[in-house]
Amino acid sequence: MSARHLDINMRVNGEAVSTRVEARKTLVDFLREDLSLTGTHVGCEHGVCGACTVRLGGEAVRSCLLLAVQCDGAEIETIEGLSDSGAITDLQSAFARRNALQCGYCTPGMLISAHELLANGTVPSRSQIREHISGNYCRCTGYQAIVDAIEQVAQTRATAK
Amino acid sequence: MKIAEDVVSGLSALDRPNSYIGRSVPRPNLDRLTQGRGQYVSDLVLPRMVHVAFLRSPHAHARIKTIEAGQAKSAPGVVAVVTGPELAKVITPWVGVLTHLKGIKSAPQHAIAVDRACWQGEAVCAVVAKSRAEAEDACALIDVDYEPLFAVTDAETALDRATPVIHPELGDNLTFERALVAGDPDKAFAESDAVVETTFVFGRHTGVTNEPRAIVADWNPGEQRLTVYQGTQAPHMTQDIFAKHLNLGSHQVRVITKDVGGSFGIKVHIYADEMATVALSKLLKRPVKFVADRFESFTTDIHARDHRVRAKIGVKKDGTITAFEIDDLTGIGPYSVYPRTSGIEANQVVNLVGGPYTSPNYRARARVVFQNKNVMCQYRAVGHPIATAVTEGLVDLAAAKIGMDTAEIRRRNLIADDAYPAVGASGIKFEKLSHHACLDKILAMMDYPKLRAEQVGLRGRGIYRGIGFASFIEVTNPSAAFYGVGGARISAQDGATLRLDATGAVFVHSGITEQGQGAESILAQCVATSFGVPIERIRIVTGDTDNTPYGGGTWASRAAGIGGEAAWQAGKALRANVLAAAASILQADPKALDIRAGIIVDSDNGRERMPLEEVARIVYFRPDTLPPGFQAELVVTRHYVPRAWPFAFTNGVQASYLEVDTRTGMVKLLKHWCVEDCGTVINPQLVDEQVRGGVVQGIGAALYEHCLYDETGQLLNGNLMDYLLPMANEMPDIEVGHVVTPTADSELGAKGAGEAGTAGAPGSVMNALNDALRPLNAALLVEMPFTPERVLRALGRV
Numbered sequence: 028m029s030a031r032h033l034d035i036n037m038r039v040n041g042e043a044v045s046t047r048v049e050a051r052k053t054l055v056d057f058l059r060e061d062l063s064l065t066g067t068h069v070g071c072e073h074g075v076c077g078a079c080t081v082r083l084g085g086e087a088v089r090s091c092l093l094l095a096v097q098c099d100g101a102e103i104e105t106i107e108g109l110s111d112s113g114a115i116t117d118l119q120s121a122f123a124r125r126n127a128l129q130c131g132y133c134t135p136g137m138l139i140s141a142h143e144l145l146a147n148g149t150v151p152s153r154s155q156i157r158e159h160i161s162g163n164y165c166r167c168t169g170y171q172a173i174v175d176a177i178e179q180v181a182q183t184r185a186t187a188k
Numbered sequence: 189m190k191i192a193e194d195v196v197s198g199l200s201a202l203d204r205p206n207s208y209i210g211r212s213v214p215r216p217n218l219d220r221l222t223q224g225r226g227q228y229v230s231d232l233v234l235p236r237m238v239h240v241a242f243l244r245s246p247h248a249h250a251r252i253k254t255i256e257a258g259q260a261k262s263a264p265g266v267v268a269v270v271t272g273p274e275l276a277k278v279i280t281p282w283v284g285v286l287t288h289l290k291g292i293k294s295a296p297q298h299a300i301a302v303d304r305a306c307w308q309g310e311a312v313c314a315v316v317a318k319s320r321a322e323a324e325d326a327c328a329l330i331d332v333d334y335e336p337l338f339a340v341t342d343a344e345t346a347l348d349r350a351t352p353v354i355h356p357e358l359g360d361n362l363t364f365e366r367a368l369v370a371g372d373p374d375k376a377f378a379e380s381d382a383v384v385e386t387t388f389v390f391g392r393h394t395g396v397t398n399e400p401r402a403i404v405a406d407w408n409p410g411e412q413r414l415t416v417y418q419g420t421q422a423p424h425m426t427q428d429i430f431a432k433h434l435n436l437g438s439h440q441v442r443v444i445t446k447d448v449g450g451s452f453g454i455k456v457h458i459y460a461d462e463m464a465t466v467a468l469s470k471l472l473k474r475p476v477k478f479v480a481d482r483f484e485s486f487t488t489d490i491h492a493r494d495h496r497v498r499a500k501i502g503v504k505k506d507g508t509i510t511a512f513e514i515d516d517l518t519g520i521g522p523y524s525v526y527p528r529t530s531g532i533e534a535n536q537v538v539n540l541v542g543g544p545y546t547s548p549n550y551r552a553r554a555r556v557v558f559q560n561k562n563v564m565c566q567y568r569a570v571g572h573p574i575a576t577a578v579t580e581g582l583v584d585l586a587a588a589k590i591g592m593d594t595a596e597i598r599r600r601n602l603i604a605d606d607a608y609p610a611v612g613a614s615g616i617k618f619e620k621l622s623h624h625a626c627l628d629k630i631l632a633m634m635d636y637p638k639l640r641a642e643q644v645g646l647r648g649r650g651i652y653r654g655i656g657f658a659s660f661i662e663v664t665n666p667s668a669a670f671y672g673v674g675g676a677r678i679s680a681q682d683g684a685t686l687r688l689d690a691t692g693a694v695f696v697h698s699g700i701t702e703q704g705q706g707a708e709s710i711l712a713q714c715v716a717t718s719f720g721v722p723i724e725r726i727r728i729v730t731g732d733t734d735n736t737p738y739g740g741g742t743w744a745s746r747a748a749g750i751g752g753e754a755a756w757q758a759g760k761a762l763r764a765n766v767l768a769a770a771a772s773i774l775q776a777d778p779k780a781l782d783i784r785a786g787i788i789v790d791s792d793n794g795r796e797r798m799p800l801e802e803v804a805r806i807v808y809f810r811p812d813t814l815p816p817g818f819q820a821e822l823v824v825t826r827h828y829v830p831r832a833w834p835f836a837f838t839n840g841v842q843a844s845y846l847e848v849d850t851r852t853g854m855v856k857l858l859k860h861w862c863v864e865d866c867g868t869v870i871n872p873q874l875v876d877e878q879v880r881g882g883v884v885q886g887i888g889a890a891l892y893e894h895c896l897y898d899e900t901g902q903l904l905n906g907n908l909m910d911y912l913l914p915m916a917n918e919m920p921d922i923e924v925g926h927v928v929t930p931t932a933d934s935e936l937g938a939k940g941a942g943e944a945g946t947a948g949a950p951g952s953v954m955n956a957l958n959d960a961l962r963p964l965n966a967a968l969l970v971e972m973p974f975t976p977e978r979v980l981r982a983l984g985r986v
Contacts, residue, residue, distance in 0.1 A: 069479075073909065078398055119223065124214055128221055131449070133398050153921075156916075166395075166881070171921055173916070
């Protein structure tokens with residue numbers, strides 16, 4: 028029988044984390060409960076709603092579908108880290124000005140998905156934006172404001188280049 | 189460029205300089221949420237806090253013979269295992285009835301099932317442990333001996349003599365029945381040139397708030413006080429109910445509501461597991477946390493709709509609608525939900541059918557029956573989507589029968605814009621609506637003739653597109669007529685307390701709540717305008733029963749119209765008090781002064797006299813320099829409740845343009861329009877986004893969402909893999925337009941806007957779908973959700 032607890036080492040938002048974690052604990056529960064990073068949200072716990080989206084080695088992933096122990100040695104970024112670093116300030120500002128969030132529960136995951144879409148510097152079409160965020164559930168907005176905000180940031184970034 | 193910048197106006201319709209009314213001011217609380225710094229109940233951790241998990245009945249109906257929990261009690265981390273009878277010593281049961289729904293009945297419901305479980309998912313035992321995972325582990329060690337009972341699942345047969353009665357003491361499975369006859373429907377149908385009849389079916393669906401229901405209850409025996417952190421829409425309502433059923437004074441209960449991850453009417457009801465959580469905290473004398481997981485959300489969050497409506501319309505050849513008739517049947521689970529009851533939706537359907545139209549002849553019956561399924565209750569746009577889809581579906585059927593354009597038949601029957609005040613066939617009272625102005629506007633926005641031409645042209649190429657309209661009315665700004673008159677202890681009025689602090693900032697404490705609609709922004713806009721300061725100086729406090737005026741919270745589109753008006757009036761009152769103080773300092777006539785942009789000015793020419801913070805400084809720190817006998821009052825409270833009308837009805841119209849793939853049955857939504865009239869628009873962006881979010885929620889009901897039960901009462905798709913939700917890829921862009929008809933019941937003139945989108949979307953999508961398939965002689969699609977399979981069946985392809 029394998030151990031119920033395992034030691035893990037990772038970097039979360041640039042800070043080294045060395046700790047012992049329950050083997051069955053999901054990454055999202057580990058981030059929220061053990062590291063108090065409550066900006067990552069739990070919506071469905073089965074990989075559909077996208078509220079728990081974080082970056083693992085630079086890639087957007089569902090932290091409810093990963094065990095914390097799977098992330099041993101990994102580099103993880105959450106909404107807190109992305110906010111503090113200023114990496115998504117323009118997206119956050121556009122979301123606020125366009126009211127692209129209401130209750131805000133989906134927003135950290137939505138922003139991380141949008142950040143991934145815009146990473147290559149191109150200006151996606153509205154349908155490409157819709158497709159890219161189609162794994163992030165938002166009950167409040169009806170999505171249009173989110174598409175508008177992402178589109179505007181893409182255009183602004185392209186113009187600024 | 190898609191983000192319209194907020195445009196500063198000069199004088200607004202409400203005639204204040206530097207007005208924020210009518211401006212798209214960004215909400216003050218958004219940066220926190222975009223940075224992941226929200227404070228949702230799910231995030232909350234308190235010292236000594238423990239977690240509860242519930243063992244839930246796997247049966248839809250079963251007697252609980254024994255509960256063997258010995259192993260669970262000694263499992264790692266377990267603090268307590270508590271059964272229904274044990275918890276019933278701490279918290280009393282409740283019955284969800286109100287006196288204004290004549291004859292409504294229900295049975296006592298317990299926090300945890302006692303002796304009998306009445307739906308799959310009802311809690312039968314609680315396990316409290318150091319972590320949620322340990323509590324769930326221990327749940328798996330509990331052995332319950334159930335005796336399965338007959339599950340009443342089909343609403344159609346629930347009233348048959350052969351069907352067992354779920355609560356024998358009630359005599360039958362009928363919760364509530366209402367019948368209404370207006371005018372002379374029999375004569376009207378007899379004199380009609382055509383009568384069309386069909387049965388509309390509305391599937392059960394649910395709210396699927398992204399943050400599930402969450403509560404942390406903290407009973408402090410040292411203070412003899414219960415503090416409840418709860419994701420709720422109505423903190424004062426839950427405070428009153430927790431106190432009542434725990435046998436406490438309401439001053440012993442404080443409910444705090446910070447960020448709420450979506451509500452939509454889901455979080456305005458009393459849930460057994462949340463009652464159990466507060467009782468467990470009292471029992472264990474420490475904080476207890478419960479957060480529903482997604483499966484629990486599906487089996488215990490209220491479900492909605494589940495109506496079957498037989499419906500009939502009469503029409504003359506000239507398009508005149510002669511009469512409407514409906515017979516509505518709805519199944520609401522085993523209990524009428526506390527405290528608002530599960531009779532309101534059917535009651536609303538009776539009230540609202542035919543509401544936009546002049547036809548005075550109407551017959552309606554609604555029956556509400558018990559079933560062994562999850563409870564059903566009020567969800568966003570209560571009754572409106574059903575009444576609208578039935579009415580508008582009938583109108584389109586009548587138009588098709590007499591060969592009239594669907595916009596034209598509406599034009600000929602909608603109540604004229606100059607005919608108000610008016611009374612609907614069911615007796616509902618309209619102050620002033622604007623159906624024709626809204627219809628004209630939407631037709632222009634759509635370029636209707638061009639769209640029709642495009643539709644016809646494409647048919648030749650085998651492309652089937654449809655256009656569907658839905659005119660609607662919407663109940664907003666409810667007075668005590670909604671709940672209070674029936675004995676519910678739910679505040680109809682709301683208040684705002686304003687405090688000018690020593691630096692010239694204004695604290696606004698309001699009884700309405702924020703779950704993302706933008707209520708805090710509306711409050712800030714109202715106070716900044718009526719008091720006269722830059723909006724950055726406003727600090728809003730909501731969601732705390734210790735620190736806000738007693739109020740109803742946010743539901744039924746009441747926050748802006750009622751809470752906003754109270755804040756507006758409070759701002760005026762505080763301005764008068766501040767000007768009295770300023771006048772005494774300046775030796776001036778207070779009537780000759782005003783506050784503009786945070787500065788005391790001469791009201792006739794705007795000349796600056798002194799900064800607001802200087803008045804505050806003198807009042808707070810140097811009152812000795814004020815004239816003898818003058819006492820400044822820099823805290824004011826004002827309340828508001830609509831009095832002239834029981835509800836502020838609003839109206840609007842939606843249109844859907846869609847394409848059906850006749851090979852696959854898939855529906856592609858091409859575009860959606862909504863024109864609505866919510867009176868004074870305080871913040872255009874917030875209103876538009878309420879409409880858009882609501883439309884998409886209505887589209888979900890029309891095309892995707894369905895809680896599927898088998899005949900034994902087992903929910904088959906209680907997860908997000910199997911329960912389909914509207915996601916970004918399938919949703920259309922939604923164009924929103926406004927017609928503005930303020931209510932004269934308040935100075936602001938604002939009516940609600942939260943239900944409009946959800947009210948009209950299902951009907952307009954249904955009509956567009958049938959419009960698309962009519963040339964193919966498809967069977968009528970009248971059963972929501974319109975899945976590809978149902979579309980293909982209508983086409984005779986499967």
